[in-house]
Amino acid sequence: MSVITRSRKSSVLGGIALAGAAALVLAGCAAGTSSEPTESEVEARDLTLKIGTILPVTGSLSFLGPPEEAGVGLAASDINEVAEETGLTMDDIVWGDSGDTDNKAYATTIQTLISEGVSAAIGAASSGVTKLFLDDAVAAGIITFSPANTSLDFTTWDDNDLYWRTAPSDKLQGEVLANLVAEDAHSNVAVLYLNDSYGTGLNDVFQENFTGTGGTIVEEQSYNTGDTTFDAQISAILASNPDAVVLITFDEIYTIGPALLAAGYPAEDLYFVDGNLKNFSADDKWPADVSLEGAKGTTPAGPSTPEDFQTRLNDWWVADGNSELTDFAYANESYDAVILLALASLAANSTDAADIAGKLQEVSGGSGDGEKCESYADCADIILGGGVADYDGYSGPIGFDEVGDPQEATVGIFQYQADNSFSRIDL
Template sequence: MGVFTTARRSRFRTVLGGAGLLAASALVLAGCAAEAGEPATDDNTSAPTTPGEDLALKVGTILPQSGALAFLGPPEEAGVNLAVQEVNEAGLGISVEAILRDSGDTTTDIATVSVTDLLSQDVSAIIGAASSAVSLTVIDQITGAGVIQFSPANTSAAFTDYDDNGLYFRTAPSDVLQGEVLGNLIATDGIATLGLLVLNDAYGTGLAEFTSGAFEAAGGTVVAEELFNEGDTSVDAQVSALAAADPEAVAVITFDQANFALPALVNAGFTGEQLYLVDGNLADFSGVFEDGLIEGAKGTLPGLDVATLGDFQDRLLEVDPALTDYSYAAESYDAVILLALAALQAGSTDAAAIAAELQAVSGGAGDGEKCNSFAECAELIAAGTAIDYDGPSGPITFDENGDPTEATIGIYQYGADNNYTRIN
């Protein structure tokens, strides 16, 4: 097929092409989102550093070491640790200390406890959470304290115009984009009727809404949508309802609940080719399921394929040799690099000062010289040159709401070993 374009929402232009939908990039426009307020300050943020003195930036993380997204914790923390190592090794006017804490999930209060601990240690920024629902439980606590919250994986559209005092940023694109890509992928595959199995939280219901909208706009019909709650250990009733509706395919919008949801769907008669996954559950299931259980299933994942990024994967493995999944590692790495560059640009580790420079160093101000590493960008800043950082997660380019305005959604497919590879 030739290239065709959809524009279901004014803030997105998604280009889809090739033999069906294989990958997509999008330009996220400002639209009519509310303007962010002025960044807040508080006594727990670091005071501006004396000119000429090396900056000492302290950041915390609330990334999942436990809970439904624990499989994302290792690559995200590896991305953070690699960035910290490279900034410190560069010796270009700033050092970074990272304090790693757990976010848990919405069945616990771990995130609140972790944030309280990190705020007591005078961090300038907190990286995380991975879960949009978890971030929504602590965003007021973080930004209300005058500290930056910077997520590498939040995709809920709720953050775009959230009243965050200009202190919330993310390197992952909104689910408006992923939903559009997923819905069009399913339609392009020739599916006419769709069922959805959905985690009932901000991430799940938001992504389901945008997926359904795109699928129906492409001519398909959603015949069933079944919700379940965080903490549920079975989705048998929901799967039975989906089977009764007899859709040609099912979009599985979950976190690690896919470990029991996918076998239940297969047992109900849905084959791998009828299943579509998302970033929250696109994981390596080799050794988890019997061979071939979900062969042919497809899924979407924001970001570039780490395996194609030169030596970035090798550098991650030097930090954590046990890594087998790289989801959101690049986005976590870029979060740290951008914070360090914004601090250098501001000449300060004050959170409000850093936040005021994040859009500029990402290229969102509309000018700046392209640079692709911390060292290269830091040298340009030292020379008084405006920069536009593009990292392993992509161009980024923040808008005034702290959202990336450019993003890539990869399309992946599962093989007989129940692991996924990018098909474009």
């Protein structure tokens, strides 16, 4: 058995149903049914799949790095656990840092992953970062598989069928967020958003849906990546006297959030999104005496993560000397991304990126003609037996459409407690 770890031997490189909110099922055209398997397709496999990561070890989304890497590593270990039975081994992962659009760690990482000959790169978390290296990955013929990209732009990207994601687009999160704010009886809302593809896209969808409920946007302020001072934006927002403030940010929340609270704005009228929804209770960067109790937020979350799965993720992560996980954001989606790649490789009987990409819709259930299964081992048995597997994972049914977007996805709603931790409230 080969066990994948996050050790430095592989160096780090420089809806289903929603309570209290609307569910959106993303529908797409399904591919045609698969032909009957040939004898060569059901014979034993002998495959070694090599993937890399381009996830945020540093930068404004670095809080997402640990859960995403844990999801990738645990999935690879589960795949290798049954390698003798399936004939597919996950080679040592080439771990890489995406950084952000400011420190540009992705530029080195993507070139290293290409030179290492990976079939697929897991990442990035930031839509803005992925846009900066995606064309290079496509030109090199490798799959880019993001567990966290939500920008609407990827739906129409010219990616030669090599871009996939387990996170839903912001069309869903924007709708859920708008309905949440409206259902909380807010009607005059201010928005502060990051001026990049993620922030502008989510802001546009939120505003369209919120005004559609009869609400009014009383103030809209933006800022750019790398900005460190937000006094003008905060003053404009407070002057508009909003009954709620939506904050579409990344790590800038460490400055913006305490400033709003210090000015007397009530925490229960603040709304967060996936870029800044984090557990601040164990975060030295957040002032211990500043409470977010009552604030709410949304993030693509899939069904509630089972406690036993969270335990397994944490056990894998700490086994390499890391501190315990305090956040599990996008761990489900990261795990499922790796499992889907392995299943597609089995179905194609190939580790060639184009061949794998050609089977991803099928093994996700997007073609609509597979047998349901919920674990890698069970799905692999179906494939090796000559059938079509339809993997339903920790992030949900998935069911890719023809452009690599999940057709079914869920956004969770969370609320902060007095200690600045948060819990899910839409279950």
